[in-house]
Amino acid sequence: MSMTSRIYDSARQRDGEELKRDGWRSGILAVSVSDHRLSAMEREALRTIGERLYGGARGKRT
Numbered sequence: 001m002s003m004t005s006r007i008y009d010s011a012r013q014r015d016g017e018e019l020k021r022d023g024w025r026s027g028i029l030a031v032s033v034s035d036h037r038l039s040a041m042e043r044e045a046l047r048t049i050g051e052r053l054y055g056g057a058r059g060k061r062t
Helices: 016-025 040-054
Strands: none
Touching: none
């Protein structure tokens, strides 16, 4: 008798890009400000939003 559940037989680990795509479809955006696909203006906008919502790079809220 196997001690492994059949639920996990078809389970697979998804890569980060796939998780981010699925999150976006659910209304969640996960992006790095160092992503090379972003322009300088886009990176700065994300940095500004992140700092406003979550504080500076060390997590301190202002």
